[in-house]
Amino acid sequence: MRRLLILDYALSSLWRRRYKNFSIIAVFTLTVAVLGSILLLTHSLKMEASEILAGAPDLVVQRMSAGRHDLIPVRYIEEIEKIPGVGAVKSRCWGYYYDALTGSNFTLLGLDETATHEIHLLEGSMPKAEGQCAVGPGVARIRNVKVGDELILIDSTNTGVVFEVVGTFTEESSILTNDLVVFPKDDLVWFFGLPEGRATDITVEVFNESEVSTVAGKIKRMYPDTRPITRREIVQTYDAVFNWRSGMMLTVFLSALIAFSILAWDKATGISAEERREVGILKAIGWDTSDVLELKFWEGTVISLTSFLLGLIFAFVHVFFFGAPLLTPVLKGWSVIFPDFHFTPYIDLYQIAVIGFLTVVPYVASTVIPSWKTAVTDPEEVMRS
Amino acid sequence: MILHPGILALIVGSSIVLMMVIYGSFVGTRVWLSWDFNSSSEEQLVLERKTFLVSSIVRYALAFEVFSILLFISTIDDIHQLFVGAMCATGSLNANPIGWVVLFVKMGILLLAPVWVVLDIFDQKAGDYPLIRAKYVLLQFLTVVVALDLFLVIKYFAGLHPEIITSCCGALFSESGPGVAGEIAALPSAGMMWLFYVTVVFFLATLMFCLLHRAAAARYVLAVLAVMLFFVSIASVISTFSMYIYQLPTHHCPFDMFQGNYSYVAYPIFLGLFSAVFFGFLPGIFQPLKKVTSLEKHIFEAEKKWLVTSGIATILFVTVVSWPVVFSGVELMGY
Numbered sequence: 001m002r003r004l005l006i007l008d009y010a011l012s013s014l015w016r017r018r019y020k021n022f023s024i025i026a027v028f029t030l031t032v033a034v035l036g037s038i039l040l041l042t043h044s045l046k047m048e049a050s051e052i053l054a055g056a057p058d059l060v061v062q063r064m065s066a067g068r069h070d071l072i073p074v075r076y077i078e079e080i081e082k083i084p085g086v087g088a089v090k091s092r093c094w095g096y097y098y099d100a101l102t103g104s105n106f107t108l109l110g111l112d113e114t115a116t117h118e119i120h121l122l123e124g125s126m127p128k129a130e131g132q133c134a135v136g137p138g139v140a141r142i143r144n145v146k147v148g149d150e151l152i153l154i155d156s157t158n159t160g161v162v163f164e165v166v167g168t169f170t171e172e173s174s175i176l177t178n179d180l181v182v183f184p185k186d187d188l189v190w191f192f193g194l195p196e197g198r199a200t201d202i203t204v205e206v207f208n209e210s211e212v213s214t215v216a217g218k219i220k221r222m223y224p225d226t227r228p229i230t231r232r233e234i235v236q237t238y239d240a241v242f243n244w245r246s247g248m249m250l251t252v253f254l255s256a257l258i259a260f261s262i263l264a265w266d267k268a269t270g271i272s273a274e275e276r277r278e279v280g281i282l283k284a285i286g287w288d289t290s291d292v293l294e295l296k297f298w299e300g301t302v303i304s305l306t307s308f309l310l311g312l313i314f315a316f317v318h319v320f321f322f323g324a325p326l327l328t329p330v331l332k333g334w335s336v337i338f339p340d341f342h343f344t345p346y347i348d349l350y351q352i353a354v355i356g357f358l359t360v361v362p363y364v365a366s367t368v369i370p371s372w373k374t375a376v377t378d379p380e381e382v383m384r385s
Numbered sequence: 386m387i388l389h390p391g392i393l394a395l396i397v398g399s400s401i402v403l404m405m406v407i408y409g410s411f412v413g414t415r416v417w418l419s420w421d422f423n424s425s426s427e428e429q430l431v432l433e434r435k436t437f438l439v440s441s442i443v444r445y446a447l448a449f450e451v452f453s454i455l456l457f458i459s460t461i462d463d464i465h466q467l468f469v470g471a472m473c474a475t476g477s478l479n480a481n482p483i484g485w486v487v488l489f490v491k492m493g494i495l496l497l498a499p500v501w502v503v504l505d506i507f508d509q510k511a512g513d514y515p516l517i518r519a520k521y522v523l524l525q526f527l528t529v530v531v532a533l534d535l536f537l538v539i540k541y542f543a544g545l546h547p548e549i550i551t552s553c554c555g556a557l558f559s560e561s562g563p564g565v566a567g568e569i570a571a572l573p574s575a576g577m578m579w580l581f582y583v584t585v586v587f588f589l590a591t592l593m594f595c596l597l598h599r600a601a602a603a604r605y606v607l608a609v610l611a612v613m614l615f616f617v618s619i620a621s622v623i624s625t626f627s628m629y630i631y632q633l634p635t636h637h638c639p640f641d642m643f644q645g646n647y648s649y650v651a652y653p654i655f656l657g658l659f660s661a662v663f664f665g666f667l668p669g670i671f672q673p674l675k676k677v678t679s680l681e682k683h684i685f686e687a688e689k690k691w692l693v694t695s696g697i698a699t700i701l702f703v704t705v706v707s708w709p710v711v712f713s714g715v716e717l718m719g720y
Contacts, residue, residue, distance in 0.1 A: 236469075376438075
């Protein structure tokens with residue numbers, strides 16, 4: 001009951017100095033919103049990446065030559081297939097294409113006949129015959145093509161080649177297909193001028209997840225010129241990259257946090273004569289120093305909780321409703337045609353705890369000494385002056 | 386590795402806490418050196434006011450420190466996916482064994498910091514500051530521990546290199562695993578369960594007795610039982626209850642249960658256990674202070690609250706760990 005009364009008094013005293021307190025809340029909210037946006041956004045990017053990679057092959061085998069990625073002989077497949085525990089082993093033909101017309105990069109993928117039925121997010125059909133292709137939404141937009149149109153690309157001999165667009169991928173799949181152009185495999189081999197019996201890389205299915213690294217080791221011993229990459233390694237790399245990026249951003253914004261702490265310190269130190277008189281009167285009518293400290297505690301709690309929740313809401317809206325337009329250029333990556341992200345909203349207590357620890361602790365630490373100075377005000381001295 | 390957001394928060398937060406505690410103990414030492422309660426000089430008045438400053442700084446700092454323990458556990462749980470072979474916090478701790486030292490230092494702070502706060506509350510309530518010296522000596526010690534904690538945290542996280550292949554909980558907490566962890570996991574589950582429930586019953590019975598009688602000996606017994614309860618509970622959570630929580634006779638890890646897959650059940654378990662032990666322990670260690678006349682009344686008042694809190698926490702803890710044993714339908718008594 002006593003505590004409730006002190007809280008009540010704290011609220012009314014905050015209201016009496018509302019302009020000063022609103023300015024603190026505004027700055028505090030902004031700080032929380034910025035830090036919160038960084039954390040929510042990177043976490044969403046991480047989740048998005050790991051969800052997409054869940055469908056990636058267990059193991060990708062690339063060939064290395066002179067320390068660089070090289071085309072891999074298709075005959076490696078036969079030996080890899082013989083390793084116990086290994087399922088389907090397939091070669092993949094794909095590559096990048098710089099489109100001088102629009103200044104952007106496309107990903108070109110050669111398709112096996114067998115894989116056609118797996119893709120649903122498509123308008124029209126997958127390319128079946130020679131001279132056909134399917135394009136991602138980003139490519140369709142930037143080259144202004146739709147089903148039935150023609151797409152002209154420059155092949156390895158600098159000759160323009162006309163392909164018929166028979167399908168476009170839908171926007172829902174844009175994170176995977178945005179810059180994609182799909183051809184029949186033979187078309188792609190011919191287009192890039194790939195040598196006979198070579199592929200870009202080999203994908204390996206491993207039935208038991210805990211055997212992936214053993215299989216990778218065996219492949220490496222069998223063909224020392226290869227580099228097997230496990231799915232887990234890719235996920236870890238994404239994790240590390242996003243942690244690092246958000247950590248960098250947080251470090252940059254730590255200076256803002258310090259500035260905010262100085263502001264909080266300054267506002268708490270510069271108490272008006274009226275405020276001092278108020279505390280003096282409270283003490284004269286029987287309040288203890290510890291009661292005044294409790295009052296200050298509640299004031300601080302109300303301010304930090306309000307700002308914290310408001311800041312979180314702003315961060316949430318910024319990231320999940322607007323797609324974090326202020327931060328994506330730095331955190332996401334760089335490309336001319338980049339998919340529009342629509343993150344799945346989530347609430348993760350751990351992220352909230354991290355934001356809280358980063359913002360509330362400095363605020364409280366910078367107001368504790370000024371609060372004490374107010375609390376030990378001598379009533380007699382104040383009322384006499 | 387330092388640039389993970391959770392790690393940044395921990396290091397920034399702990400640095401601020403350390404600065405607060407150092408400032409507090411600096412002011413505290415000055416108060417303590419020139420303290421003379423019978424003097425009515427202006428200097429003494431200033432000193433008495435300063436005790437409030439020390440109290441509020443250190444209380445905030447210790448509250449943050451306790452919170453940082455939870456953050457530490459969630460952080461090492463969150464980063465385990467960066468290590469090859471790690472599946473929970475155990476893997477992150479093994480990636481740099483200093484992590485285990487950090488964990489134990491943090492557990493020490495978790496038990497010690499609230500004792501300081503309780504001492505401080507009594508000191509203020511008594512009116513004649515009988516505990517001022519004890520309080521500030523303990524504060525010096527706490528400052529050293531907090532500094533050590535920050536140093537170890539930085540050393541731990543700086544020494545984490547994500548390419549390290551760690552051994553995970555499956556290896557460390559398996560029955561044939563090496564060292565103490567393996568031995569705890571191999572304890573027979575039926576025997577451990579008996580020992581656990583017998584200890585709980587004795588603890589609760591002594592607690593009831595303390596609530597009804599003022600005998601000093603009972604309080605000392607309760608403190609000893611609280612310490613026993615702590616070790617027996619941790620051993621039986623690892624050796625027995627973990628198998629029911631995971632519904633796997635081979636899995637004993639105490640960290641996997643901090644994850645969402647097991648409904649974060651470890652948080653109520655360990656928070657309940659810590660509160661039960663801490664509040665059960667307090668009446669025993671504060672028993673000698675009842676000789677101080679200005680404190681006697683306050684200690685008796687507070688003692689009731691401690692005993693009730695400890696009892697509720699025990700019941701909560703026992704309910705949460707027993708729930709899967711009773712309701713999950715898993716029968717593991719043969720193991």
